[in-house]
Every structure is written in C-alpha cells, then in structure tokens.
Amino acid sequence: MRKHPEITIHDLASELRISASTVSRALNDNKRISIKTRKIVQQKAIDMGYRPNILAANLRIKKTMTIGVVVPRIDRYFFSSAISGIEDYAWTKGFNVIISQSNDLLIKEENCVRTLYNNRVDGMIISISMQTNEDNHLRLFSDNHIPILFFDRFCPTIESDRIVVDDFNSGYQITAHLIERGCKRIAHIAGPELLNIYLDRKGGYLKALSEAGISVGDGYLEVTGLTREEGRAAFARLMSLPNPPDGVFCGNDTTALSALEYCRSNKLKVPEDVALVGFSDEPFSAVVTPSLSTVKQPGYEMGFLAAQRIIERIQNTNLPIPFEQIVLPSKLIIRQSS
Amino acid sequence: MRKHPEITIHDLASELRISASTVSRALNDNKRISIKTRKIVQQKAIDMGYRPNILAANLRIKKTMTIGVVVPRIDRYFFSSAISGIEDYAWTKGFNVIISQSNDLLIKEENCVRTLYNNRVDGMIISISMQTNEDNHLRLFSDNHIPILFFDRFCPTIESDRIVVDDFNSGYQITAHLIERGCKRIAHIAGPELLNIYLDRKGGYLKALSEAGISVGDGYLEVTGLTREEGRAAFARLMSLPNPPDGVFCGNDTTALSALEYCRSNKLKVPEDVALVGFSDEPFSAVVTPSLSTVKQPGYEMGFLAAQRIIERIQNTNLPIPFEQIVLPSKLIIRQSS
C-alpha cells in the first residue's frame, strides 16, 4: 500500500489549486470557508490518505493534548486501576496518557516529573513516593501554572486539586469495628509518617481507641514501610510481646497478608486468636482464607475523576476555579478475618 | 518564580550575541562549535531556565520519542507488570510510553491503534483483544514501516517481532503433570480459538493426553471467554457430567479460581476430588487456599524485552533485522491445588 509519501495540507492545496490556509480551515470546518469547498477538501483528504501532523499543529497551538501520570508502581492493583480510570476518561476527550513510575524513590520521581515537564504535558496526575519529603520538582508545575493533581498520596505543601479517600475516618471505622467485635488489645502497623494517608489512618485509629477509653498498649504501634517483609517482622514483634494484641489494624493489605501467613505458620487462629484488618482491597484479599477485612478504595473512580478534573482545568486555564480536595467515600468491607 | 516568558534558543542567541544555529549546535554538543562557546551557551541556558521545545525539535526530526502500548486491560496483573517492564526500559532510553486499553473490544482496539498512529508514535507494542479477527488497523503500522511488536497475544497474519511464552509446551507440561499425579479424567477449559495462545495451550493438552494414550472424555473440552462467570459455568458443567473429571486444566487463573470457589461451595476437595491448574500466576494464586498450581509468565521481562527490541528497531529503521519470534521460558509452579 502507500509507503512513505506523507501527505500535507500543501499537497492537498496544490492538488486542488487552492491555498494551504483554505485547506487548513476547510479541514477544521471553519465557517469562513464555503460549505462546498469544505466538502471538496475533506473528501480529497480522505482520498489522498492525509493525516494531520499533530506535532506541527501542537507547535503552533502550544498544546500537546497529553497528560502525564506518575505513580509509585504501575503493577500495584490500586494504581493500575486508577490509571485505567484515567485512560478511559482521557480517551473520550482525545487526550493521551503518558505514564511513568517512581518505584517509590524520590530521585526517580524527580526525574519523571522533570521529563514530563520537558515533554510539555498539559497537566500531571501524581501519587507521590514514600520518600517524597520535598516539593521542588512539583513546584515546576505549580509555579508555572501547569495543572497538577494529586490522588491518594499528596504533597500538602503544594496548592492544587487533590482526590483522596477519607483515611482518617477509614482508620477510625476499622478500629471501631475491631472494638465492637470485642477486641481489647488493638495494635496498628502504620506506614511512613511522611505520607498524610498513613498519618490519617493512624489518627483515626487513635481517636477510636481514645473514644472507647482504651489506651494504646506498649509496643502496639509499629511504623514500617509496609512491605511484605517489614510487615511480617512488625507483626512478629507484636505477637511476641508479653501481652500480644487480639486485633491488628494493618496499614495495607500486603502487611495484613504477611500477618495472615505468620498466623498460619504459628498456628494462630484468625480471627479467634487475633483479628486482622487490612487496607485497599487488593484482589487477593477477597480470596485468601480466611478472607481479609479491608477498606475498599475506589481506584478506578479516583482515576476517572482525576482525569475529568485536570482536563477541565487544562481547558479553562484562565477561569480561576478554586483548588479543591475531593474526598471519595471508602468502604469498610468486613470479611472472615475479623 | 518565572512565569510565562518561555525561553527559546533565539533568546539565548540574542542574549549572547550569537546566532540561533550556534546555540542549537552548542546545546547538542556539536563538535563544530568550540568547546568554549559550548560551555558558555550551556551555562547561559541553565541561568535563563531554558527548556528545549521538544515539539519543535520533533517536527523537524520527524521523531516523537514515544512508543505506544495497547493492552486489553491495564489493571490485569500480567499486563500491568508488562507495562512496568516497558516503561522501565524505555525510560532509560529517553522514550515516553503512552498507553491505551482495548477492553478486549475490537472496535476500541482499532480506535486506539489509529489514535497512536495519528499521534505518530515511533513504534507500538500491542497484545491484541479477544475479538481481534482481522488486521487492517494493524496494517496501518506494518504497511507504513512503523515498528510494531506483539507480546503474548499476537496476530499471526502480520509480519513482525513477537514475544511470547511457549504456550504449547506449558499446556503440555500442565497436562503431563496432572497425568503424573494420577489423574485419569482430565478436562480443559480453553479460551477463544481466535487467539493462538489458547489454541496452543489446548494443543499441548491434547498432545500430552494422546501421548499417554488417554482420550479426551466426552464434554471434557470447554471453550469460553475465560471470565469469572463463564469459568464458573463451564466448571459447573464439567462437574455435572455423568463421569466428572478428576483434574482440570483451566485456561487462566481467573477460571481456576472460579473452579476453586465452586468446589468450596460444593464441598469438593481440592486436589483430592479434583486437581486444578491455572495459568498466569496472578498474585492471588499463591495465597488462596489451597494455593493454585499455575504457569508463571514473566510479564515484566516480556515488557522489558519488548521495549528493548522495538527501540532497537526504531533506531535502525534501515538495517534489515529479520523479524523474530522470541519465546520466553515459562515455568510450571506446582502448589497445593494439584
């Protein structure tokens, strides 16, 4: 079939013996061109297999119709479903999504953000890394008035839109649930204090306890990186305390799973000996035995909404819509582990 | 900080009282420019906060430094880990990755491919949808000599590179394993015949059986879309046969999970009453009870390799490297379910 000869508006123009500007306008359905010519041009474009050179147009327009996404890891279900939501919406609006992952490393995140900036994405959706304790790279966007939007893990020092779930309340509900089901000694494996989401989950935990007049037992508060290994280690420490907990609120499902495995190999009954609750509703949580109680975060919806919001902002740069923190409902899912 | 005034090479040029061409060359470390000037220009670029306009450069160069990716669904672990591999490698080479998902719909896939084509990606990595029974949209790339590479699910009628696992052999191994552990009546829940991967898995199953002198029992071969629901229905049909199987090779882990759940609710013991094997090693497979035997597909490695290969092709358009089908080793993982 057709090989290299790439058709331009100039080819169309000379073929039709009209000017390139007319062709351009005709293709864009500009009312300044007569309907008749428009039809002719558009038909010819099809006949000759013309495809617009988006780069040239973008250069002129100063838009790339692209939004950048940075997440800690693409292969974590919560994030991939968020990306799925972003892509689905962006696609309907003709935006492209370019993705990159920070691997939870600040340096990599800085590089990703800088690259997206240099690639002139029209906006960026990001969930920051566990290490992110400064915001210079993010300022690149906010200072230059390029829309930036955080979801889930956000940077509190940057003014911008955010989409989060109510981690505080979720932490509260989880803990309240454990209390209600009769747990007396409730521990918590928390995530890095750098991230608000983990601080909030812990905050909810503390509030629920204090409201119930329960004090946090000695050594009942572990702070970890929430990996499989750290989770196991932390849980092991908890269970070797002189007075081990009978309920543990794990910072995420991964650590809850580690806990479950620890219980299995140490012949501890869940939830009889110790009740467990995780966070995120990873796909495996529903199918392990016993199935894991957890909090469902609407990843897809968050992504969808994020895309919606940032595209709105991209298309109304002048309109001063105030920044907003959108809190999505999360849902406590009680299963066999508690 | 700095607001709108975007700096161009011309600004640098006039500031330094030299020509734009010199600035351009200096920034690209062209040896035709004296080291001294190069240093000066580069420093000035930093001072003035210059950032190259990639669009302008790309327009000239006719490269976008972008590779497009199309997968059925981003939120499936196999695919998200492949994307992760793609992104990791592409990133080291300065390529951007733009993703889109077909949702296993041919129409959506066609649109995605066309969009990527119009966006002038330098190459495309794709795993086709379950419905893809024609290749016109894919010809858009191959006919125009834009590198295209398939991974996992490929289109046999398009000449191109492919990265796959040995589905035939994997299917063979799974079945042989079931035979070896004593199963006499082995069924298979296969995927759409449109896709080679499923045909091959089935082929391996058949070969192993015939080699062992076992014939396929009546109704022992189900062909489905491999979803949760279809899997359950198919498995239910199998188990209600007059002579139900004592070993089932499920086309993927999802259907194997459906089977497992069916067994649970129907008090069938796995693997005593019926042994189960899945395919893909989804994250949940290791943690369900009983844990699922399955075949591990190296998603991340496939993606990494795919990116490596396609970038190589992008950068050597003229060099006629012959197309290749790269077969990656898969690994049978035997767990409790068999």
Place this chain on the structure above:
DNA sequence: CTTATTTATGCAATCGATTGCAAAGGTAGT
C-alpha cells in the same frame, strides 16, 4: 607573505500546520 586548509560561526530554508490581515469577488441598497 601568500595560498591552502582547517575550525568556528552565521544565513536561510525547512518541518507542517495555524491565523491576522488583506484582497478579491459578489450582493444589495440607493
């Protein structure tokens, strides 16, 4: 000191589309 050669820089065209302004053609009003 002149000519040949290398080194460093600049000019101007180019990539392909968009767009303000000008101009040509057509219609209408008086």
Place this chain on the structure above:
DNA sequence: ACTACCTTTGCAATCGATTGCATAAATAAG
C-alpha cells in the same frame, strides 16, 4: 452606476528547533 458590506479565499508571518551550505577567522604550509 456607485458606494457599502459581506462572503470567500490567499498571503505571509509564526511556532521553535535543525541543518546544508556559505563565509569568516585562524592556523598551517610553502
């Protein structure tokens, strides 16, 4: 028939970088 106005189209500049060719400057050779 003349001016006024509207419709339709074209000219040429622009977006910001790259690059072949030409030129200027510096060095080497004779």
